[in-house]
Amino acid sequence: MKITYKGDYALKALLDLALHYEKGLSTINDVAKHIDAPVKFLEQVLLGLKKGGFVESKRGNIGGYQLAKDPSEITLGQVIRYIDGPIEPIGCVEKGYSNCSDLRRCIFKGIWQKVAFATSDIIDNITFDKLRQQINSSSKVLTYSI
Amino acid sequence: MKITYKGDYALKALLDLALHYEKGLSTINDVAKHIDAPVKFLEQVLLGLKKGGFVESKRGNIGGYQLAKDPSEITLGQVIRYIDGPIEPIGCVEKGYSNCSDLRRCIFKGIWQKVAFATSDIIDNITFDKLRQQINSSSKVLTYSI
DNA sequence: ACTATGTTGATAGAGATAGTAGACTAAAGG
């Protein structure tokens, strides 16, 4: 798994929207400020997240973005896989990889699957609601940043 | 963590050398055949592995490569980190990453560290000797391929 | 010398990454 800036921004943008979930729409500009991302780049990211069903938008004046589902229904794994692709460390675990002489017998394959499984076990069990709770329950002195 | 072809070839080449550990030197051409890698590319890979202290070489006629240490002393983690870099899924876990507004407080950092730790736990505990044993102890019908 | 082999440096094409730019569309308010 490799998380790109795009994926990084996507996660941070979603967390920002999750923190404002009850307040309704947020503009790209506001999100960009909060997470310190280039506005025009974030546009594309949010467009992608919309296409993936993670957020919904409203155009025009008083427009903006908001989560399309409850924060408890979105996991990190879903987002990462959608934005940055499969979490496997190497393509041979999936289909269509031609570098293995024999996929069924490659001794490394099982190891990469194990790594992928361990990673999934972490990121598929963290929702944006959990992250929000973690932030809200932290002390006022040591606040979390996105 | 992302494993490139270079890393993939490196691991397979080392396993091939581990399987021939007692027999001494193997030529690049032989290794390339065994693991189905482009010879000229494998050259660079083996050169890198030599620089990293994983293999040693002998030039000239009857030359070749062999492991520089016992297979039990080389882990997958060592090789992957050396060839393909840090196993963290994103740079922010390491130093010098400037995308976080505040590294100490970023809520995602701990998650990536957890992923990195889980991955390390797997690849740092697999030596090439273990892989060799696994291959040798497998049945003749279902042999492993590199 | 000849041959087989490792060493080194350069180069190049393909693709991904991280943006940037500009024109367009939609909604709200006056």
Add this chain to the structure above:
DNA sequence: CCTTTAGTCTACTATCTCTATCAACATAGT
């Protein structure tokens, strides 16, 4: 209507990484 605000869409561009490939050279054995 008209203006303002804000999302949508398409294209473009630099930079980097990956995956090789090539040529020239160095070394060791016969």
